[in-house]
Amino acid sequence: MNLGVIKALVAKDFSLFFRNRFYTLITVLGIVFYLIIYFVMPSSVDEELKIGLYAPVIPPVFELIQAEEGLKFEIFDSDEALKEAITDRAYEAGVALPADIMEKFASGQKPRITLYFSADAPDEIKDAVETMVRELAYLQTGQTLAIEVSAEILGRDMLGEQIPIRDRLRLLLAIMLIMFEMMGLASLISEEVEQGTIRALLVTPMSVHDLFAAKLIMGVSLAFTQGVLFLAIVGGLNNQPLIILTALLLGSVMFTGTGFLIASLSKDMMTSMGWGISALLIYSIPAFGIVFPGTITDWAKAIPSYYLADTIHQASNFSAGWGDTWLNLLILLGFNLIIVWGGIMALRRKFQ
Amino acid sequence: MSFRRISVLLGKEFIHGPKNFIFIWAIVAPIGFTLVATLAFGTFFSEKPNLGIIDQGHSQLVVMSQELDSVTIKEYETVSELKQATENGAVDMGIVLPEDFDTFITQGETVVIEAYIWGESLAKNRTILLVTISDLVRELGVQEVPIEIESVTLGDEVSIPWSERLMPFLVLMGVFFGGLMLPSTSLIEEKQKKTLEALVITPATIGDIFIAKGILGIVLSVFMGIAILVLNQAFGAQPLLLVLVLFLGAIMAVEFGLICGALIKDITTLFTVWKSGGIFLFAPVFIYMFPQIPEWIGRIFPTYYVIQPVVELSLRGGGWPDIAVNVFILISLNIILAGVVMFTTRKSLRHAV
Numbered sequence: 001m002n003l004g005v006i007k008a009l010v011a012k013d014f015s016l017f018f019r020n021r022f023y024t025l026i027t028v029l030g031i032v033f034y035l036i037i038y039f040v041m042p043s044s045v046d047e048e049l050k051i052g053l054y055a056p057v058i059p060p061v062f063e064l065i066q067a068e069e070g071l072k073f074e075i076f077d078s079d080e081a082l083k084e085a086i087t088d089r090a091y092e093a094g095v096a097l098p099a100d101i102m103e104k105f106a107s108g109q110k111p112r113i114t115l116y117f118s119a120d121a122p123d124e125i126k127d128a129v130e131t132m133v134r135e136l137a138y139l140q141t142g143q144t145l146a147i148e149v150s151a152e153i154l155g156r157d158m159l160g161e162q163i164p165i166r167d168r169l170r171l172l173l174a175i176m177l178i179m180f181e182m183m184g185l186a187s188l189i190s191e192e193v194e195q196g197t198i199r200a201l202l203v204t205p206m207s208v209h210d211l212f213a214a215k216l217i218m219g220v221s222l223a224f225t226q227g228v229l230f231l232a233i234v235g236g237l238n239n240q241p242l243i244i245l246t247a248l249l250l251g252s253v254m255f256t257g258t259g260f261l262i263a264s265l266s267k268d269m270m271t272s273m274g275w276g277i278s279a280l281l282i283y284s285i286p287a288f289g290i291v292f293p294g295t296i297t298d299w300a301k302a303i304p305s306y307y308l309a310d311t312i313h314q315a316s317n318f319s320a321g322w323g324d325t326w327l328n329l330l331i332l333l334g335f336n337l338i339i340v341w342g343g344i345m346a347l348r349r350k351f352q
Numbered sequence: 353m354s355f356r357r358i359s360v361l362l363g364k365e366f367i368h369g370p371k372n373f374i375f376i377w378a379i380v381a382p383i384g385f386t387l388v389a390t391l392a393f394g395t396f397f398s399e400k401p402n403l404g405i406i407d408q409g410h411s412q413l414v415v416m417s418q419e420l421d422s423v424t425i426k427e428y429e430t431v432s433e434l435k436q437a438t439e440n441g442a443v444d445m446g447i448v449l450p451e452d453f454d455t456f457i458t459q460g461e462t463v464v465i466e467a468y469i470w471g472e473s474l475a476k477n478r479t480i481l482l483v484t485i486s487d488l489v490r491e492l493g494v495q496e497v498p499i500e501i502e503s504v505t506l507g508d509e510v511s512i513p514w515s516e517r518l519m520p521f522l523v524l525m526g527v528f529f530g531g532l533m534l535p536s537t538s539l540i541e542e543k544q545k546k547t548l549e550a551l552v553i554t555p556a557t558i559g560d561i562f563i564a565k566g567i568l569g570i571v572l573s574v575f576m577g578i579a580i581l582v583l584n585q586a587f588g589a590q591p592l593l594l595v596l597v598l599f600l601g602a603i604m605a606v607e608f609g610l611i612c613g614a615l616i617k618d619i620t621t622l623f624t625v626w627k628s629g630g631i632f633l634f635a636p637v638f639i640y641m642f643p644q645i646p647e648w649i650g651r652i653f654p655t656y657y658v659i660q661p662v663v664e665l666s667l668r669g670g671g672w673p674d675i676a677v678n679v680f681i682l683i684s685l686n687i688i689l690a691g692v693v694m695f696t697t698r699k700s701l702r703h704a705v
Contacts, residue, residue, distance in 0.1 A: 123422075153471050
């Protein structure tokens with residue numbers, strides 16, 4: 001391999017890319033739009049059910065339940081103030097207890113409890129609050145429950161440290177951003193094949209290896225830089241930056257290798273786009289599963305991008321270290337060797 | 353402009369168009385998105401906690417729980433399946449009901465229930481699920497409810513479920529993906545393969561070619577818009593008016609597509625434009641996804657005037673008076689875009705000849 005030739009080819013590709021102001025502008029705009037999507041998503045997770053309570057006399061069980069995680073009762077001085085707060089949607093529901101509630105409980109009568117909901121409160125909240133108030137009443141009247149729950153937490157208990165939607169989403173956005181470069185590279189190679197410039201290049205002293213090395217460097221640099229820039233801005237590199245950078249680099253190589261393979265399978269630009277979108281959809285499934293937990297199961301581990309998505313997710317959201325992620329990175333590296341080698345071989349066969 | 357030549361060209365487009373990758377994707381992608389997005393966003397933004405149950409006997413508790421609005425119930429056969437589902441986040445909590453569970457409860461004997469809790473489950477979901485299970489057990493044990501509950505609804509705003517919030521995005525996707533990409537890729541391909549040059553030296557004018565490609569785009573675009581509305585069961589009470597709006601939206605999509613096709617030299621650039629500019633086109637859907645964003649922001653974007661009438665007619669039960677102004681703005685925008693298309697057509701002609 002001739003380093004000088006590779007350097008010249010990379011410089012040529014980059015200069016062509018940046019000379020085209022449109023390409024440059026659109027690439028920057030792309031990142032900006034992804035950033036906008038990130039920043040408009042909710043930045044925190046509301047773990048508590050906030051309920052307003054108007055109670056001239058507070059039954060002891062309502063005081064006890066305050067200590068329960070996931071529920072927050074805010075006491076109001078008047079029924080009117082409670083209704084106003086519910087209308088303003090400051091609380092998900094309001095509970096108004098009658099002044100004689102304890103007397104009625106004691107005499108075996110059924111006190112009437114009023115629940116307030118804003119008109120846009122979902123049915124599940126209405127149902128849940130009713131159930132909860134009923135359960136509190138059972139407890140207050142001393143009715144015992146015939147079950148004992150033996151609970152086991154599966155996975156890391158995230159109570160109080162839930163991951164906001166946007167921090168789950170940033171993984172998908174970053175991977176999508178670098179995956180688009182896979183399609184860009186495949187289209188670029190297809191275009192060069194279609195226009196015959198690759199064959200023209202191959203009659204110069206440049207070898208096929210030089211050509212692939214240059215394209216690999218170009219593809220990886222573009223994908224990697226965009227991914228790093230995006231994650232750096234959205235705070236995705238705050239935890240375990242070295243692991244995330246390594247994963248992003250391996251991911252960029254994986255998508256570039258896939259780009260080679262797509263280019264080798266494509267007759268023209270349109271076919272390259274077709275294969276590209278299909279690959280993009282398959283590769284995005286694992287990230288999708290992380291963003292929307294429970295939507296996919298273990299079969300996603302058969303898709304190599306799972307190991308990229310999982311590494312970034314574990315490192316950025318759970319501060320996972322090298323010890324937790326080395327296997328993922330090793331699998332990614334192994335797959336990269338296969339996909340890049342396969343892609344180069346397939347493209348070589350196409351040229352020759 | 354010759355109608356005969358346009359119809360010949362259109363026939364050619366209808367025969368060769370469906371073989372095009374974009375044509376297939378214009379149909380597959382929006383339908384796929386509809387299915388995936390409904391599933392994903394329904395899960396992600398749903399307030400309902402999910403409860404997984406293994407019923408080792410035939411407990412009535414399962415039947416009773418399925419009637420609840422506050423939780424989603426999923427049944428599993430084995431403990432390992434339940435644990436797997438809980439670990440993956442498919443359910444917030446999984447419980448195992450032992451054999452003769454109902455008998456023990458009615459006899460007032462204490463039963464131990466094994467429960468698995470997903471580590472990432474929200475605190476409020478855990479509480480709701482535990483309280484719900486307790487409430488069901490009490491109901492099963494025929495315990496008397498010690499209170500009377502009166503529910504009062506305050507205010508007049510209506511809750512919008514995520515399936516409805518997403519509908520504008522899906523409709524816009526259906527209308528714009530095919531409407532924009534089909535004519536643009538077709539024109540770019542013809543330019544790259546030099547067949548456009550060959551066509552303009554025949555009696556067919558560049559205008560005839562653009563119109564033929566545009567008609568195919570409009571047909572596909574309207575068809576997809578209708579398909580998405582039907583899939584979402586959101587055709588509303590004014591179907592003809594809705595089809596008219598979709599038709600005007602399809603014209604806008606096609607005009608954007610023709611402009612792109614005339615100005616852009618290769619598919620890579622078109623794809624780059626779609627990648628970034630696509631978000632510009634889809635910006636108004638965020639207004640419907642997140643109602644807290646002020647609606648005036650949406651008015652900045654041309655696609656707002658397509659999506660507002662669609663939402664008004666299909667989801668809000670509106671009629672002509674509610675959409676008239678925006679429809680006229682949409683028609684005006686289409687006329688302006690038609691002018692831009694004519695200008696770019698001439699530019700294309702200069703390049704082609």
